[in-house]
Amino acid sequence: MHWIYVDIVVFLVVVTITGFIIPQILLIAFRKNLFDEVDPRKIHKGAVPRLGGIAFFPAILFSLLMMFGVCRQFYPFLLDSVIQSSLTGLCFIACAVIMLYLVGMADDLIGLKYRAKFAAQILASALIVIGGVYMEDFHGFLWIYTIPLLLAFPLTILLTVFITNAVNLIDGIDGLASGLSAIACAFYGFIFFKAGLHIYAMVAFATLGALMPFFYYNVFGNVKKHNKIFMGDTGALTIGLILSVLSIHMTQIDGTTVFDANPAVVAFAPLLIPCFDVVRVYFHRLKAHRNPFLPDKSHIHHKLLAIGMHQRVAMLTVLSASLALSLLNFWLSSYVNITLLFALDITIWIVANVILSRAIRRRQEITGTELYN
Known part of the structure; x- marks a missing residue:
C-alpha cells in the first residue's frame, strides 16, 4: 500500500514543479525573443516559445531524488528492497537523459544538424545498454524468444534511437x-506497479506528472496572452528516451505477473502509432525522392488536417486511436500469437491510411487545391 502513496506524491510534486517552471520559461522566452519560427510546414501562427521541455527533466529528477531521500531516511525498509536491483541502471539512464536533454536544448536555442543529434542518441542508447536495459527476449515475435547478447545490444540501440525519434517526429x-506520451506513461506506470517494479513505476508516473502541466499550456494556452508553449527537441528527446527505456525494460519482466499478457505487446502497444507513422513517413519521403530526414507535412496528423479536421479534433482522434489500440493489443495478447497480432496492427494502420488518403483526394478534387503532400 505504501508504494501507492509514493507514486501519488511523486506525481504531484512533478506536476507542481513543472506547473511553476513553465510560466517562468514563458516569461524568459518573451523577454529574450526565443520563439519557434513560423514557416509553411508548421501549423501554429504567431510567436510561440519552444522551450517547454526544459522543465521536464529537472522536475522529474528532483521528485525522484527527493522521494529516494525521504524513503531512505524514514522508510528504509520500503526502498532497500527494490533499489539494489535498479540503482546501476538508473545511474546510466540518468546520464543518457542528461545527454539528450542538453543536445535538445542546444538544438532549440541554436540549431543542430540531424547527424549530430543521431550521434548523441546512439551514445545515449549505448549508456542504457551498459546499464543493463536491453532487448533480450522477443517473447515469440517472429517465433523468436531469447536473443544472443551480440544481437541484443545493437538491436536495443537501434530500437532506442527509433522510438526516441518517433516521439520527436x-x-x-x-x-x-x-x-x-502521457497515455504511454500511465500505461507503463500501472503495469510496472502491478509487476512490483516500483522504481520504474515511479519514473513513469514522474514523467506523466511533467507532461500534464505542459499539455495544459500547449493545448489551452493562448498565443495572444503569451501563455502557449511547445516542448521543443529538449522535451521530445527527453520524453522519447524515457519511453524507450520504459518500453524496453518492460520486455524484461515476467509476463505472468501482469494478467498473463505478452510483455513485448505490453511494452510497445502504446507506441504503435508514432512508430508506425515514422516508418510510413520515411518511405513516403523516399518514394517522393526527398531527404527522409528533412521535415514535411506527411505525418498522420497532417492527413487528418487535410480532410478538414480541426487541430484539436485531430489530436483527440489520434490519442483515442492510440488508447484503443493499446487496450486491444493488451487484451488480445493472451489469446493471439504476437506475430499475428502485429500483422493485425499493421493491417489496421494500412487500412486507416488508405481511407484517409482517399478522403484527401476526394477533398482535393472538390476544392481544386493540393491539401497534402
Whole structure:
C-alpha cells in the first residue's frame, strides 16, 4: 500500500514543479525573443516559445531524488528492497537523459544538424545498454524468444534511437506528442506497479506528472496572452528516451505477473502509432525522392488536417486511436500469437491510411487545391 502513496506524491510534486517552471520559461522566452519560427510546414501562427521541455527533466529528477531521500531516511525498509536491483541502471539512464536533454536544448536555442543529434542518441542508447536495459527476449515475435547478447545490444540501440525519434517526429500539433506520451506513461506506470517494479513505476508516473502541466499550456494556452508553449527537441528527446527505456525494460519482466499478457505487446502497444507513422513517413519521403530526414507535412496528423479536421479534433482522434489500440493489443495478447497480432496492427494502420488518403483526394478534387503532400 505504501508504494501507492509514493507514486501519488511523486506525481504531484512533478506536476507542481513543472506547473511553476513553465510560466517562468514563458516569461524568459518573451523577454529574450526565443520563439519557434513560423514557416509553411508548421501549423501554429504567431510567436510561440519552444522551450517547454526544459522543465521536464529537472522536475522529474528532483521528485525522484527527493522521494529516494525521504524513503531512505524514514522508510528504509520500503526502498532497500527494490533499489539494489535498479540503482546501476538508473545511474546510466540518468546520464543518457542528461545527454539528450542538453543536445535538445542546444538544438532549440541554436540549431543542430540531424547527424549530430543521431550521434548523441546512439551514445545515449549505448549508456542504457551498459546499464543493463536491453532487448533480450522477443517473447515469440517472429517465433523468436531469447536473443544472443551480440544481437541484443545493437538491436536495443537501434530500437532506442527509433522510438526516441518517433516521439520527436510526431510532435506536430498541439497536445499530440505529450498526449501520446502521457497515455504511454500511465500505461507503463500501472503495469510496472502491478509487476512490483516500483522504481520504474515511479519514473513513469514522474514523467506523466511533467507532461500534464505542459499539455495544459500547449493545448489551452493562448498565443495572444503569451501563455502557449511547445516542448521543443529538449522535451521530445527527453520524453522519447524515457519511453524507450520504459518500453524496453518492460520486455524484461515476467509476463505472468501482469494478467498473463505478452510483455513485448505490453511494452510497445502504446507506441504503435508514432512508430508506425515514422516508418510510413520515411518511405513516403523516399518514394517522393526527398531527404527522409528533412521535415514535411506527411505525418498522420497532417492527413487528418487535410480532410478538414480541426487541430484539436485531430489530436483527440489520434490519442483515442492510440488508447484503443493499446487496450486491444493488451487484451488480445493472451489469446493471439504476437506475430499475428502485429500483422493485425499493421493491417489496421494500412487500412486507416488508405481511407484517409482517399478522403484527401476526394477533398482535393472538390476544392481544386493540393491539401497534402
